[in-house]
Amino acid sequence: MSEKDYRKILVDFWETIEENSKGRTDTVKPSGFRVEKHVPYIMDYNVDHMMNLYYPEDFNGEGKLPAIINIHGGGWCFSHIDDSENYMAALATEGYAVMGMGYRLLQTTDLQGIVSDIFDSLHWLEKYGPMRGFDLDKVLLTGDSAGGHLALLTACIMQSEELCKAYSVEPVSFKLSAVSVCCPCPITDKLYILEGEDTDVGRGTAKAYIDMFLGKQGENAPWNGHISFSDTIKDAEPDKKGFPPVYLIASENDFLHFQSLLLKDVLEENGLEYKMLKWKKEDGVHLYHVFNIEHWEWYESKISNRSMLEYFMSKTK
Secondary structure (H helix, E strand, O other): OOHHHHHHHHHHHHHHHHHHHOOOOOOOOOOOEEEEEEEEOOOOOOOOOEEEEEEEOOOOOOOOEEEEEEEOOOOOOOOOHHHHHHHHHHHHOOOOEEEEEOOOOOOOOOHHHHHHHHHHHHHHHHHHOHHHOEEEEEEEEEEEOHHHHHHHHHHHHOOOHHHHHHHOOOOOOOOOOEEEEEOOOOOHHHOOOOOOOOOHHHHHHHHHHHHHHHHHHHHHOOOOOOOOHHHHHHHOOOOOOOOOOEEEEEEOOOOOHHHHHHHHHHHHHOOOOEEEEEEOHHHOOOOOOOHHHHOOOOHHHHHHHHHHHHHHHHOOO
């Protein structure tokens, strides 16, 4: 099977999931928030270059709230900022200003393009966020699944001139108090999404991901070798002292749980500060991949999300 065929298998897989998720009726909308939807961070009329801003319902614009920046998941191939609306709204009701950005997907760009979009949204927040209630001295960066990879990659780029150059982005002036990732996929040289590494499909689709990340430049792309968190953390500060603490939400019933374990190993190997909340198999089959994003209202989701917020606030003192 050709590389092109494995790429099609990947895209078809995620587009099928996206199609099956349309019209869902099992989601619950929180109350007690307000939202500014589809605010453009680049004036190019591209629907992918928009963001949503969430606040507590009673926030009148005076003063500032601790800030949360959310990068949605979706296998780098599907999803939209509105898909995580209930999750971001629920976080806002806890007393936070929340921004979630859209970004182009791998069907239309490469990893550099995705990172460029994320940093353009961060620069918008850098410029306009403080006057819109975002306290950029207290910032939590969150991401689920593929968004977990992008959140950790973003945190590394924010600390590395080399990575800024490789991805052709300008650094931002604010720092991250913490990073939180849920069921992340940050070890990108082991992206066995469909089948295991001992199968042709597993190896073929994993390679297809790398090819899509590198885009038209292929192996000549400046970000080649600077994609997986196991590599990009080495590009961050040599002593790693400035890397923000990481909160990891994992579940043994996540079909990609092995990625959480790989991340845990990398965090420990590099002496990074982190805390892991791991749900066990016996806690329930409903605790599947990114369950606390899709169902913020579940008992276990509330424990996960509030524990994450408590960890964040403990790092802002």
